[in-house]
Amino acid sequence: MSRIDRNNYEIWFIDYMDGILSDESEKQLFAFLEKNPDLAEELDKFEELTLQPADISFDAASRLQKSEADVMQIARPDFLMIKQLEDGLTEAEGQELAEEIRKDESLIRKGREYRLTRLAPELIEYAGKHSLIRKEIRPMLIQISRITAAAAAVIFVMIFGLKVFNSVPDEDTIALHPLEPLPADINETVEIEKDLKNIIEPYNSAKLLSSRQKVEYSVSDIQDDIKRQNTTIESSGTMDAPMVPLPSRGFDQTLFVSVPNAYEAGLRHMMPMYLDLNREKQNFIAENREPASPEETNSILVRGIQFVDKVSGDLVNFDKLYDEDGNFVAYNLKAGGFEVEKKLRK
């Protein structure tokens, strides 16, 4: 701030009265006032100058106040009468309403009309009420029914399932029939001759071979070979003579002959022996009877499981498992927390 002089002393005075002068500035101010007593007297007058509030009141202020009735845009008497009907009036409001009625007696009729606006409930019955009623099976009941269904399924399987599943299927039993006795003399020559004739004739007629490879082989040639062989065997009088293979005529590689594989050959060789060994076992050899139908075999079990499955809904599940050939090979039974998966015996 610049130094105080007679041109700027008012600013110093105002700052002094506002109390914002620093100590240094105040010292300057007081030094200045000692040199200028007329300005010191002026500062004293500044300090005495204060404004006193005027005692003025606004008589219409009450008219500017807003009430709930104004918010609702309803006349004050109407508001009071409705409030009397709805919630009741305070003592002040009651006096206010009474004053309003004294001023305007038509409010008595209005008040009576307001009391009539209260709706009386009608007795109306809803016809569809019964359809809304709900029923719920209690969780305990559900649990009991699940346990019961599971127990029933398990008992059923124990009683009927073991018997049926563990039984030997009928298709596995073999009925043996007595074989016809073989004839004492087998005319092999005739049989072979017939067989060869049956083979060669369609072979030549079909012209499956090229002309170069075509078999020029007649039945009479084969007959001659067979006779020659028989003569050799008879003349020697014994079967120990070394067997000489017939010369290849070039057609044996192209004949349609189905050669059994090693498994079939072994099976054909072993089967008669196997059957002879087990001929005395009655359980193994079935009686000569008609095999039972699949429906009969599984009827009790299937019906029982179907019944349990139907009654229990999702509680019991029975699934049959089949192999590639469509054979029923295993089953899976689920009932509650119980689960059985079992393979059937072949």
Place this chain on the structure above:
Amino acid sequence: MTVEEYNDCVKQYADNVYRFVLKNIRDEDKAADIVQDAIVQDAYERMWRHHRNVQPGKGKSYLFSTAYHVLIDHTRREKNSVRIEEADLREYTHSKQYSDLQEILHQALEQLPSDQKMVVMMRDYEGYSYQEIGEMTGLSESQVKVYIYRARVFLRKYIGKMEVVV
């Protein structure tokens, strides 16, 4: 809410809800019966779906709240809502002489905007407080109060026109 408590709500409040719906669907609507029944069924169906989360003492409020909002939607779709305060009351007055006050009142009720009508019915038929009506309708308590007071003014003016009533 248990199943038993739900069924108690059916026995105690089905008629009330039905009445509430019945009075808010215009009779001249050809499908009024179907709509009224569907709204009641819908209200109870919704409560059944959420019955485990509904407090036992709040069943009636839940039903009325559901019915109210369905009716509001229905009314908006039908575009039947008319603001009475914006219309001339004389349009709704008539010269017939009525002796049955309730009949006149229900005539007047039909002329109210749907939101005013419903809160007045909740107040008079069911005896709900402003706060309860506010909770059910989603309106503020003071807005409910305004609706009711304005509805009373309209109803008084309506019945005041009837010479026989007073």
